[in-house]
Amino acid sequence: MVAVIMRGSGEDARVGPVRWNGLTRGGARMLVHDDPASTVRRATDALIAAGFSDGGDTFATAIRDSGSEWVARDVRLGDIAKSRKRGVVEFFADGTGFDFFPRFWRGATPTVVVACARRTPEGAELIVYPHYSVRGGADRNDAAPLVRRAVEGLSNAYSASGALISSEKLLSIKNDGSPASQAVVREVLGWR
Template identity: 40%
Template sequence: MVRSDAERLVRIGTEFLQEAGFEPRDDGLEARLRAQDSEWTATALEIGDETRSRRGFWRGLLTDELPFPLPRALQPSIPPTLVVVAARHAAKGVGELVVFPHVSRRGDAEYARAAGPRIRAALQGITAAAGAEGAMLSHESLGGVPDDGAPFSQEVVREVLGWH
Protein backbone atom coordinates (compact mmCIF):
# COMPACT_ATOMS: atom_id res chain seq x y z
CA MET A 1 0.00 0.00 0.00
CA VAL A 2 1.53 3.27 -1.13
CA ARG A 3 0.42 6.88 -1.12
CA SER A 4 0.21 7.34 -4.88
CA ASP A 5 -2.03 6.71 -7.84
CA ALA A 6 -2.18 3.39 -9.68
CA GLU A 7 -0.70 4.61 -12.98
CA ARG A 8 2.33 6.11 -11.22
CA LEU A 9 2.87 2.93 -9.21
CA VAL A 10 2.87 0.78 -12.35
CA ARG A 11 5.28 3.19 -14.05
CA ILE A 12 7.68 3.14 -11.08
CA GLY A 13 7.53 -0.65 -10.76
CA THR A 14 8.19 -1.01 -14.48
CA GLU A 15 11.19 1.33 -14.33
CA PHE A 16 12.84 -0.61 -11.49
CA LEU A 17 12.29 -3.93 -13.26
CA GLN A 18 13.71 -2.52 -16.52
CA GLU A 19 16.80 -1.40 -14.60
CA ALA A 20 17.11 -5.03 -13.44
CA GLY A 21 17.07 -6.27 -17.06
CA PHE A 22 13.39 -7.04 -17.67
CA GLU A 23 11.80 -5.96 -20.95
CA PRO A 24 8.19 -4.82 -21.38
CA ARG A 25 5.96 -7.13 -23.39
CA ASP A 26 3.88 -5.83 -26.26
CA ASP A 27 0.80 -7.83 -25.32
CA GLY A 28 -1.82 -5.10 -24.88
CA LEU A 29 -2.53 -6.05 -21.26
CA GLU A 30 -3.22 -2.47 -20.15
CA ALA A 31 -5.57 -1.84 -23.10
CA ARG A 32 -7.48 -5.06 -22.35
CA LEU A 33 -7.92 -4.04 -18.74
CA ARG A 34 -9.23 -0.62 -19.79
CA ALA A 35 -11.65 -2.22 -22.26
CA GLN A 36 -12.96 -4.47 -19.48
CA ASP A 37 -13.34 -1.46 -17.18
CA SER A 38 -11.07 -3.20 -14.66
CA GLU A 39 -10.10 -1.59 -11.39
CA TRP A 40 -6.50 -2.62 -12.16
CA THR A 41 -3.89 -1.03 -14.35
CA ALA A 42 -1.01 -3.33 -15.23
CA THR A 43 1.89 -4.18 -17.46
CA ALA A 44 3.89 -7.36 -18.01
CA LEU A 45 7.65 -7.63 -18.37
CA GLU A 46 9.85 -10.61 -19.10
CA ILE A 47 13.42 -11.79 -19.00
CA GLY A 48 15.19 -14.96 -20.03
CA ASP A 49 15.85 -17.26 -22.93
CA GLU A 50 14.43 -20.77 -23.14
CA THR A 51 17.14 -22.24 -25.35
CA ARG A 52 20.14 -20.67 -23.66
CA SER A 53 18.84 -21.60 -20.19
CA ARG A 54 19.09 -25.32 -20.92
CA ARG A 55 22.44 -26.78 -19.99
CA GLY A 56 22.18 -30.26 -21.40
CA PHE A 57 24.14 -33.25 -20.14
CA TRP A 58 27.42 -32.71 -22.05
CA ARG A 59 27.51 -28.98 -21.53
CA GLY A 60 26.88 -29.41 -17.80
CA LEU A 61 29.49 -32.15 -17.52
CA LEU A 62 32.14 -30.05 -19.25
CA THR A 63 31.40 -26.75 -17.55
CA ASP A 64 31.13 -28.24 -14.03
CA GLU A 65 34.69 -29.59 -14.27
CA LEU A 66 36.40 -26.45 -15.55
CA PRO A 67 38.78 -24.81 -13.03
CA PHE A 68 37.72 -21.34 -14.20
CA PRO A 69 34.38 -19.64 -14.81
CA LEU A 70 32.95 -19.70 -18.30
CA PRO A 71 32.89 -16.51 -20.32
CA ARG A 72 29.55 -14.76 -19.89
CA ALA A 73 28.51 -15.59 -23.47
CA LEU A 74 28.76 -19.33 -22.69
CA GLN A 75 27.05 -19.26 -19.28
CA PRO A 76 23.47 -20.46 -19.01
CA SER A 77 20.90 -17.71 -19.38
CA ILE A 78 18.01 -17.02 -17.05
CA PRO A 79 14.99 -19.18 -17.93
CA PRO A 80 11.92 -17.29 -19.18
CA THR A 81 10.30 -15.35 -16.33
CA LEU A 82 7.29 -13.04 -16.54
CA VAL A 83 6.59 -10.34 -13.95
CA VAL A 84 3.24 -8.56 -13.79
CA VAL A 85 3.22 -5.10 -12.23
CA ALA A 86 -0.35 -4.17 -11.29
CA ALA A 87 -1.91 -1.45 -9.19
CA ARG A 88 -5.37 -0.27 -8.22
CA HIS A 89 -6.96 2.50 -6.21
CA ALA A 90 -7.34 1.40 -2.57
CA ALA A 91 -8.43 4.57 -0.75
CA LYS A 92 -8.24 8.31 -1.24
CA GLY A 93 -4.66 9.02 -2.30
CA VAL A 94 -3.59 5.39 -1.70
CA GLY A 95 -2.84 2.68 -4.22
CA GLU A 96 -2.18 -1.03 -3.92
CA LEU A 97 0.84 -2.22 -5.91
CA VAL A 98 1.42 -5.90 -6.71
CA VAL A 99 4.59 -7.16 -8.37
CA PHE A 100 4.21 -10.89 -9.01
CA PRO A 101 6.57 -13.21 -10.96
CA HIS A 102 5.61 -16.26 -13.02
CA VAL A 103 8.28 -18.79 -13.99
CA SER A 104 7.88 -20.62 -17.28
CA ARG A 105 8.05 -24.38 -17.64
CA ARG A 106 9.94 -23.85 -20.91
CA GLY A 107 13.36 -23.19 -19.37
CA ASP A 108 15.80 -25.30 -17.38
CA ALA A 109 13.97 -26.30 -14.18
CA GLU A 110 17.21 -26.28 -12.17
CA TYR A 111 17.58 -22.55 -12.77
CA ALA A 112 13.85 -21.69 -12.76
CA ARG A 113 14.27 -19.13 -9.99
CA ALA A 114 17.41 -17.52 -11.45
CA ALA A 115 15.60 -14.19 -11.99
CA GLY A 116 14.86 -14.02 -8.24
CA PRO A 117 17.81 -11.79 -7.30
CA ARG A 118 16.85 -9.28 -10.01
CA ILE A 119 13.23 -9.24 -8.85
CA ARG A 120 14.31 -8.79 -5.22
CA ALA A 121 16.61 -5.91 -6.22
CA ALA A 122 13.74 -4.20 -8.07
CA LEU A 123 11.40 -4.69 -5.10
CA GLN A 124 13.99 -3.29 -2.71
CA GLY A 125 14.38 -0.27 -5.00
CA ILE A 126 10.62 0.28 -5.11
CA THR A 127 10.34 -0.04 -1.33
CA ALA A 128 13.30 2.28 -0.72
CA ALA A 129 11.98 4.90 -3.14
CA ALA A 130 8.52 4.85 -1.56
CA GLY A 131 10.05 4.91 1.91
CA ALA A 132 12.26 7.89 1.03
CA GLU A 133 9.15 9.81 -0.05
CA GLY A 134 7.33 8.75 3.11
CA ALA A 135 4.74 7.13 0.87
CA MET A 136 5.09 3.47 1.91
CA LEU A 137 2.22 2.52 4.18
CA SER A 138 2.73 -1.25 4.33
CA HIS A 139 4.13 -4.14 2.33
CA GLU A 140 4.03 -7.91 2.45
CA SER A 141 5.21 -10.90 0.44
CA LEU A 142 2.72 -13.05 -1.41
CA GLY A 143 3.31 -16.78 -1.67
CA GLY A 144 0.61 -17.13 -4.29
CA VAL A 145 -2.44 -15.41 -5.66
CA PRO A 146 -6.00 -16.64 -6.22
CA ASP A 147 -7.39 -17.02 -9.73
CA ASP A 148 -9.82 -14.14 -9.25
CA GLY A 149 -9.31 -12.31 -12.53
CA ALA A 150 -6.60 -9.97 -11.25
CA PRO A 151 -4.00 -9.30 -13.98
CA PHE A 152 -1.27 -11.10 -12.01
CA SER A 153 -3.33 -14.28 -11.38
CA GLN A 154 -2.32 -17.60 -12.93
CA GLU A 155 -5.51 -17.73 -14.97
CA VAL A 156 -4.99 -14.32 -16.61
CA VAL A 157 -1.30 -14.92 -17.18
CA ARG A 158 -1.99 -18.29 -18.77
CA GLU A 159 -5.19 -17.56 -20.71
CA VAL A 160 -4.83 -13.88 -21.63
CA LEU A 161 -1.06 -13.50 -21.92
CA GLY A 162 -0.38 -17.04 -23.16
CA TRP A 163 2.35 -17.63 -20.58
CA HIS A 164 3.19 -21.27 -19.86
Protein backbone atom coordinates (compact mmCIF):
# COMPACT_ATOMS: atom_id res chain seq x y z
CA MET A 1 0.00 0.00 0.00
CA VAL A 2 1.38 3.43 -0.97
CA ALA A 3 0.90 6.18 1.57
CA VAL A 4 0.19 9.82 0.88
CA ILE A 5 3.20 11.91 -0.02
CA MET A 6 2.37 15.28 1.49
CA ARG A 7 4.27 18.51 1.96
CA GLY A 8 3.20 21.25 4.31
CA SER A 9 0.36 21.01 6.77
CA GLY A 10 -3.05 22.43 7.46
CA GLU A 11 -4.45 24.67 4.75
CA ASP A 12 -1.10 24.75 2.92
CA ALA A 13 -0.81 20.96 2.56
CA ARG A 14 -0.03 19.72 -0.96
CA VAL A 15 -0.27 16.12 -2.11
CA GLY A 16 1.99 14.27 -4.53
CA PRO A 17 0.78 12.14 -7.43
CA VAL A 18 1.53 8.71 -5.93
CA ARG A 19 -1.06 8.00 -3.30
CA TRP A 20 -3.28 5.37 -1.78
CA ASN A 21 -5.17 6.53 1.24
CA GLY A 22 -7.37 3.52 1.75
CA LEU A 23 -11.08 3.24 1.19
CA THR A 24 -12.33 4.12 4.65
CA ARG A 25 -12.95 7.71 5.62
CA GLY A 26 -14.22 7.25 9.11
CA GLY A 27 -13.11 8.34 12.50
CA ALA A 28 -13.21 6.79 15.93
CA ARG A 29 -15.10 6.68 19.21
CA MET A 30 -13.27 6.00 22.48
CA LEU A 31 -14.24 5.75 26.10
CA VAL A 32 -11.41 6.89 28.38
CA HIS A 33 -10.78 7.63 32.05
CA ASP A 34 -10.20 11.37 31.62
CA ASP A 35 -12.19 14.58 31.69
CA PRO A 36 -13.77 15.81 28.43
CA ALA A 37 -11.72 19.02 28.13
CA SER A 38 -8.40 17.19 28.55
CA THR A 39 -9.51 14.48 26.14
CA VAL A 40 -10.38 17.01 23.42
CA ARG A 41 -7.13 18.88 24.02
CA ARG A 42 -5.11 15.64 23.63
CA ALA A 43 -7.05 14.69 20.49
CA THR A 44 -6.56 18.14 18.96
CA ASP A 45 -2.83 18.05 19.74
CA ALA A 46 -2.55 14.60 18.11
CA LEU A 47 -4.38 15.81 14.99
CA ILE A 48 -2.19 18.92 14.72
CA ALA A 49 0.94 16.77 15.15
CA ALA A 50 -0.35 14.55 12.31
CA GLY A 51 -0.56 17.53 9.91
CA PHE A 52 -3.80 19.43 10.51
CA SER A 53 -4.01 23.10 11.53
CA ASP A 54 -6.04 24.44 14.45
CA GLY A 55 -9.49 25.59 13.37
CA GLY A 56 -9.59 28.43 15.91
CA ASP A 57 -12.12 29.12 18.64
CA THR A 58 -15.26 29.73 16.56
CA PHE A 59 -16.56 26.15 16.69
CA ALA A 60 -15.56 25.53 20.32
CA THR A 61 -17.20 28.77 21.44
CA ALA A 62 -20.41 28.09 19.50
CA ILE A 63 -20.73 24.60 21.02
CA ARG A 64 -20.03 25.90 24.55
CA ASP A 65 -22.46 28.84 24.17
CA SER A 66 -25.21 26.53 22.93
CA GLY A 67 -25.30 24.85 26.35
CA SER A 68 -24.20 21.51 24.91
CA GLU A 69 -22.89 18.76 27.15
CA TRP A 70 -20.05 18.37 24.63
CA VAL A 71 -16.63 20.03 24.52
CA ALA A 72 -15.42 20.35 20.93
CA ARG A 73 -12.61 21.65 18.70
CA ASP A 74 -12.01 21.50 14.98
CA VAL A 75 -8.85 21.14 12.91
CA ARG A 76 -8.43 21.59 9.17
CA LEU A 77 -6.57 20.29 6.17
CA GLY A 78 -6.48 21.82 2.70
CA ASP A 79 -8.02 24.95 1.27
CA ILE A 80 -10.96 25.01 -1.14
CA ALA A 81 -9.42 27.56 -3.56
CA LYS A 82 -5.98 25.92 -3.54
CA SER A 83 -7.51 22.49 -4.00
CA ARG A 84 -9.47 23.60 -7.07
CA LYS A 85 -6.46 25.30 -8.61
CA ARG A 86 -4.20 22.32 -8.02
CA GLY A 87 -6.92 19.98 -9.24
CA VAL A 88 -6.90 21.75 -12.62
CA VAL A 89 -3.08 21.70 -12.77
CA GLU A 90 -3.13 18.00 -11.89
CA PHE A 91 -5.64 17.32 -14.67
CA PHE A 92 -3.35 18.83 -17.31
CA ALA A 93 -0.10 17.48 -15.84
CA ASP A 94 -1.40 13.94 -15.27
CA GLY A 95 0.58 11.42 -17.29
CA THR A 96 3.11 13.97 -18.59
CA GLY A 97 5.78 13.21 -15.99
CA PHE A 98 5.58 16.77 -14.67
CA ASP A 99 3.16 15.71 -11.96
CA PHE A 100 6.07 14.28 -9.95
CA PHE A 101 7.54 17.75 -9.42
CA PRO A 102 6.30 19.43 -6.21
CA ARG A 103 5.29 22.53 -8.17
CA PHE A 104 2.56 20.47 -9.83
CA TRP A 105 1.27 18.79 -6.67
CA ARG A 106 -2.37 19.48 -5.92
CA GLY A 107 -3.78 21.02 -2.79
CA ALA A 108 -5.05 18.54 -0.21
CA THR A 109 -8.77 17.78 -0.19
CA PRO A 110 -10.36 20.37 2.14
CA THR A 111 -11.35 18.61 5.36
CA VAL A 112 -12.61 19.62 8.79
CA VAL A 113 -12.04 17.10 11.57
CA VAL A 114 -14.03 17.48 14.77
CA ALA A 115 -12.79 16.17 18.10
CA CYS A 116 -15.49 16.26 20.75
CA ALA A 117 -16.04 14.67 24.14
CA ARG A 118 -18.67 14.49 26.85
CA ARG A 119 -18.81 13.08 30.34
CA THR A 120 -20.27 9.58 30.76
CA PRO A 121 -20.60 7.36 33.85
CA GLU A 122 -17.44 5.48 32.77
CA GLY A 123 -15.32 8.56 31.96
CA ALA A 124 -15.23 10.61 28.78
CA GLU A 125 -16.67 9.62 25.40
CA LEU A 126 -14.38 10.97 22.65
CA ILE A 127 -15.39 11.18 18.99
CA VAL A 128 -12.98 12.12 16.20
CA TYR A 129 -14.59 12.40 12.79
CA PRO A 130 -13.57 14.00 9.44
CA HIS A 131 -15.84 15.92 7.06
CA TYR A 132 -14.62 16.37 3.47
CA SER A 133 -15.76 19.42 1.52
CA VAL A 134 -17.76 18.85 -1.64
CA ARG A 135 -16.51 22.26 -2.83
CA GLY A 136 -12.87 21.19 -3.08
CA GLY A 137 -11.09 20.38 -6.31
CA ALA A 138 -10.29 16.79 -5.40
CA ASP A 139 -11.92 14.08 -3.35
CA ARG A 140 -9.05 11.77 -2.62
CA ASN A 141 -9.46 10.95 1.05
CA ASP A 142 -6.22 12.83 1.88
CA ALA A 143 -7.07 13.26 5.56
CA ALA A 144 -7.69 9.54 6.19
CA PRO A 145 -4.08 8.49 6.89
CA LEU A 146 -3.56 11.54 9.10
CA VAL A 147 -6.73 10.83 11.10
CA ARG A 148 -5.74 7.15 11.43
CA ARG A 149 -2.25 8.14 12.67
CA ALA A 150 -3.67 10.58 15.24
CA VAL A 151 -6.33 8.15 16.49
CA GLU A 152 -3.82 5.30 16.73
CA GLY A 153 -1.45 7.52 18.72
CA LEU A 154 -4.25 8.54 21.09
CA SER A 155 -5.41 4.95 21.52
CA ASN A 156 -1.86 3.78 22.24
CA ALA A 157 -1.23 6.60 24.74
CA TYR A 158 -4.49 5.98 26.62
CA SER A 159 -3.92 2.23 26.53
CA ALA A 160 -0.36 2.55 27.87
CA SER A 161 -1.58 4.65 30.80
CA GLY A 162 -4.46 2.24 31.51
CA ALA A 163 -7.05 4.94 30.75
CA LEU A 164 -8.54 3.37 27.62
CA ILE A 165 -11.87 1.66 28.32
CA SER A 166 -12.89 0.93 24.73
CA SER A 167 -12.21 2.04 21.18
CA GLU A 168 -14.11 1.55 17.93
CA LYS A 169 -13.81 2.74 14.35
CA LEU A 170 -16.62 4.86 12.95
CA LEU A 171 -17.26 4.38 9.25
CA SER A 172 -20.13 6.86 9.39
CA ILE A 173 -21.70 9.13 11.95
CA LYS A 174 -25.34 9.74 12.79
CA ASN A 175 -26.82 13.22 12.92
CA ASP A 176 -27.54 12.73 16.60
CA GLY A 177 -26.65 16.22 17.79
CA SER A 178 -23.01 15.54 18.65
CA PRO A 179 -20.66 18.27 17.41
CA ALA A 180 -19.01 15.70 15.12
CA SER A 181 -22.23 15.08 13.18
CA GLN A 182 -22.60 16.50 9.67
CA ALA A 183 -25.68 18.54 10.60
CA VAL A 184 -23.88 20.40 13.40
CA VAL A 185 -20.74 21.00 11.30
CA ARG A 186 -22.87 22.34 8.47
CA GLU A 187 -25.00 24.55 10.75
CA VAL A 188 -22.22 25.96 12.95
CA LEU A 189 -19.34 26.19 10.47
CA GLY A 190 -21.27 26.36 7.20
CA TRP A 191 -19.07 23.45 6.04
CA ARG A 192 -20.21 21.66 2.92
